Amino acid sequence: MTLRDAVAQIKDGDTVAVGGHTLRRHPMAIIHEIIRQGRRNLKLMGWNSGIDMDMLIGAGCVASVETSYIGISAFGLALNFRRAAEGGSLKVIEHSETTGIDMFRATAMGMSFFPTKTPLGSDLMQANEHLAEVICPFTGERYAAVKAARPDVAILHAHTADQYGNVQLDLQRWHDNSVDAILAKAARTVLVTVEQIVSDEEVLRNALLTVLPRTFVTAVIEAPYGAHPTACDHRYDYDLEEVGKYYEASKSGDAFKGYLEERVLGPADHWAYLDAIGLERLMALTRQRVVR
Amino acid sequence: MTTAAYSVEELMACVVSRELRDGELGFIGLGTGGRAFVMAVGIPTVAIRLAQLRGVDFIAQYGVKLEPLIEEAPACFTDADLLDWRCRAMIPVEDALDMFRRGMMDWGFVSGAQIDPYGNLNSVCIGEQKHPKVRLVGAIAQTDHCAHARHTMIILPHDRRAFVERVDFISGLGFGDGPGYRERFQHRGGGPGKVVTTLAVLGFNEKTRRMQVESLHPGVTRGEVERNTGFALAFPDPIPTTPTPTDEEVQLIRTRIDPKGLFLQAKVR
Numbered sequence: 154m155t156l157r158d159a160v161a162q163i164k165d166g167d168t169v170a171v172g173g174h175t176l177r178r179h180p181m182a183i184i185h186e187i188i189r190q191g192r193r194n195l196k197l198m199g200w201n202s203g204i205d206m207d208m209l210i211g212a213g214c215v216a217s218v219e220t221s222y223i224g225i226s227a228f229g230l231a232l233n234f235r236r237a238a239e240g241g242s243l244k245v246i247e248h249s250e251t252t253g254i255d256m257f258r259a260t261a262m263g264m265s266f267f268p269t270k271t272p273l274g275s276d277l278m279q280a281n282e283h284l285a286e287v288i289c290p291f292t293g294e295r296y297a298a299v300k301a302a303r304p305d306v307a308i309l310h311a312h313t314a315d316q317y318g319n320v321q322l323d324l325q326r327w328h329d330n331s332v333d334a335i336l337a338k339a340a341r342t343v344l345v346t347v348e349q350i351v352s353d354e355e356v357l358r359n360a361l362l363t364v365l366p367r368t369f370v371t372a373v374i375e376a377p378y379g380a381h382p383t384a385c386d387h388r389y390d391y392d393l394e395e396v397g398k399y400y401e402a403s404k405s406g407d408a409f410k411g412y413l414e415e416r417v418l419g420p421a422d423h424w425a426y427l428d429a430i431g432l433e434r435l436m437a438l439t440r441q442r443v444v445r
Numbered sequence: 446m447t448t449a450a451y452s453v454e455e456l457m458a459c460v461v462s463r464e465l466r467d468g469e470l471g472f473i474g475l476g477t478g479g480r481a482f483v484m485a486v487g488i489p490t491v492a493i494r495l496a497q498l499r500g501v502d503f504i505a506q507y508g509v510k511l512e513p514l515i516e517e518a519p520a521c522f523t524d525a526d527l528l529d530w531r532c533r534a535m536i537p538v539e540d541a542l543d544m545f546r547r548g549m550m551d552w553g554f555v556s557g558a559q560i561d562p563y564g565n566l567n568s569v570c571i572g573e574q575k576h577p578k579v580r581l582v583g584a585i586a587q588t589d590h591c592a593h594a595r596h597t598m599i600i601l602p603h604d605r606r607a608f609v610e611r612v613d614f615i616s617g618l619g620f621g622d623g624p625g626y627r628e629r630f631q632h633r634g635g636g637p638g639k640v641v642t643t644l645a646v647l648g649f650n651e652k653t654r655r656m657q658v659e660s661l662h663p664g665v666t667r668g669e670v671e672r673n674t675g676f677a678l679a680f681p682d683p684i685p686t687t688p689t690p691t692d693e694e695v696q697l698i699r700t701r702i703d704p705k706g707l708f709l710q711a712k713v714r
Binding site for chain 1: 525546577585630
């Protein structure tokens with residue numbers, strides 16, 4: 154399946170769970186294609202987000218976000234997010250990191266809510282309609298129930314997969330992205346880009362690396378450097394030059410339109426995007442080339 | 446006693462270090478930059494290592510990474526470098542955060558854009574949440590630190606914009622609106638322990654739950670603290686001076702723990 158066909162499965166108004174963490178392994182190739190296809194009114198969900206959500210917001214694709222953080226790491230605040238929230242055009246459903254994970258965990262475990270004490274007494278209880286108070290029937294203790302999230306689509310980027318959709322991660326991986334597998338298990342449709350589609354033999358030999366068996370996966374698409382400009386564990390670093398360029402452009406709506414034109418709407422597809430970034434720079438970001 | 450000059454960050458690290466005890470576990474979140482990094486990551490890291498070098502068996506947890514070898518910290522916090530930073534365990538993030546909820550965490554090291562007299566913290570917005578004047582990053586794990594850690598250690602630059610009468614959004618629960626508030630929710634965590642700032646060390650009154658000064662850093666006056674705080678603070682009489690770092694502590698920080706200024710001068714890239 155092509156990236157274009159995969160992203161065509163996302164409809165205007167869908168709830169979309171986005172994998173990744175701060176500046177780590179966000180499914181940027183999918184995000185670029187969502188912007189090219191001009192999706193509108195998406196309801197984004199995540200637990201710790203960054204340039205992924207900020208870019209979709211800046212491109213006018215988003216009606217609401219539900220997460221614990223949207224920032225551009227050491228650069229500072231996410232400026233498209235900031236403008237949209239301050240302008241009142243974006244609904245923000247507030248989470249802590251744990252309740253942001255709990256909403257997916259509940260669904261992945263087949264439950265309609267997840268109990269936690271985390272948000273009690275904080276203003277998250279008022280600023281998140283998916284939190285409500287419950288009493289433990291055994292101890293009488295007060296808890297918050299986090300409503301199970303059932304996203305229409307989950308979008309992720311991973312290291313490898315076989316042709317059947319068994320998705321694998323290298324052993325050397327940053328464990329903040331362990332949530333990717335949980336949000337995939339919560340979603341109806343699961344679209345995964347990978348650095349490389351590998352042979353059956355490779356997966357059969359390394360079954361321990363499979364984090365999402367194919368039964369959870371709708372489509373895998375090969376998209377090398379598909380997380381760029383975010384980092385992909387030990388395979389490649391985040392591209393601080395590109396993130397810096399993005400951050401500068403995001404300081405005004407007009408400049409950001411220019412960025413989108415140059416980097417997203419101009420290039421016809423992911424390959425054209427990689428051409429625009431250039432092989433030399435991609436190689437400079439590469440830490441460990443893994444070919445299996 | 447010290448004769449060596451020291452920076453305020455070194456002083457703050459020494460203050461934090463003296464609160465840490467044998468067998469305790471503390472959580473530090475990674476992922477900020479600049480001044481915020483010094484407050485949220487740099488000072489606690491140096492404090493923990495100082496305590497360890499005094500013989501205190503303190504376990505440091507950096508999100509998913511437990512007990513990294515602090516002296517081997519990479520000069521660049523890219524993922525590949527962080528992955529290579531030798532440590533004792535790397536665990537899935539949901540397990541890492543559950544250690545809060547289970548009540549295992551003795552210290553949560555936290556910061557925020559605003560703090561009020563009851564130690565409530567805000568990192569969500571300035572103004573109203575639905576139509577904010579300034580939209581900030583969000584609650585992140587602050588809510589979890591503040592609900593579940595046995596104590597929180599709040600480390601902040603002392604600034605009138607941050608120390609406000611009422612936070613615009615409670616993303617990290619302190620003592621709420623005063624005595625009895627936290628208790629109503631039966632939280633396992635004890636709430637704010639200490640507030641260590643660039644001017645003073647502050648604690649909380651056991652009866653009123655309001656913030657109060659415990660000591661002023663050398664050379665800092667009561668007036669200076671009052672001018673930089675947006676609410677009334679109680680002061681002890683006489684006002685103690687924060688103990689200065691010893692020569693040995695300053696030497697350890699500069700030659701062994703943080704010789705490149707990665708942590709206390711945010712030279713990490």
